[in-house]
Amino acid sequence: xxxxxxxxxxxxxxxxxxxxxxxxxxxxxxxxxxxxxxxxxxxxxxxxxxxxxxxxxxxxxxxxxxxxxxxxxxxxxxxxxxxxxxxxxxxxxxxxxxxxxxxxxxxxxxxxxxxx
Amino acid sequence: xxxxxxxxxxxxxxxxxxxxxxxxxxxxxxxxxxxxxxxxxxxxxxxxxxxxxxxxxxxxxxxxxxxxxxxxxxxxxxxxxxxxxxxxxxxxxxxxxxxxxxxxxxxxxxxx
Numbered sequence: 001x002x003x004x005x006x007x008x009x010x011x012x013x014x015x016x017x018x019x020x021x022x023x024x025x026x027x028x029x030x031x032x033x034x035x036x037x038x039x040x041x042x043x044x045x046x047x048x049x050x051x052x053x054x055x056x057x058x059x060x061x062x063x064x065x066x067x068x069x070x071x072x073x074x075x076x077x078x079x080x081x082x083x084x085x086x087x088x089x090x091x092x093x094x095x096x097x098x099x100x101x102x103x104x105x106x107x108x109x110x111x112x113x114x115x116x
Numbered sequence: 117x118x119x120x121x122x123x124x125x126x127x128x129x130x131x132x133x134x135x136x137x138x139x140x141x142x143x144x145x146x147x148x149x150x151x152x153x154x155x156x157x158x159x160x161x162x163x164x165x166x167x168x169x170x171x172x173x174x175x176x177x178x179x180x181x182x183x184x185x186x187x188x189x190x191x192x193x194x195x196x197x198x199x200x201x202x203x204x205x206x207x208x209x210x211x212x213x214x215x216x217x218x219x220x221x222x223x224x225x226x227x228x
Contacts, residue, residue, distance in 0.1 A: 033215065042220035043160070043205060056215055058117070091159065103148060103167075105207075105216055107159040 004108035006092050012114045018080040021111045023092030024073055034077050035091040082115045118143040120208050122219025129196050130227050137222045139206035140188045146208040149189045154203045196226045
């Protein structure tokens, strides 16, 4: 398995532009998480999905952020409009359900976003 | 929701010495406590974990202890090596189907 796949790996954009980050979880995993990592705040949970349904989006910082999971193999995190304080590394992670879960949270390589 | 606190934020040790990182959690329903290591520019990766029915777990040079009553758990690295230098994150979770809450990380530097 290729693991959790995120794209783009790096994005540089200007303030006000729309940013879309993409994630493909490991096949068969039915829980997907989006995290934001900064030096000041560490790994913050933004939102997570179970079986494509958003369960907890209380970590989404504001209305400029939205996330979707239209099917079991794809999720997007969108920021519109982007601001310099959104600059961070965004990680997607997935786990399988029930007995298949060994405990490990499988992270993608991350998407490094820089908003100028 | 859960609140995980981690200390210290930075830690420097001499090669061969031990390193200890401590975390506390607030949600008594949390029952799974993993530790992740993140090398510079890479993704976090699981190094060891402990479940609430166990008080201690060891894997070679690393060990984790859990005190459910006090709601704290710790990572112990013995005989540290330069390749142990990384950022370490603790986390707490209620298990599958639930979210993972991470501490703010500890940057460990092992001085040769």
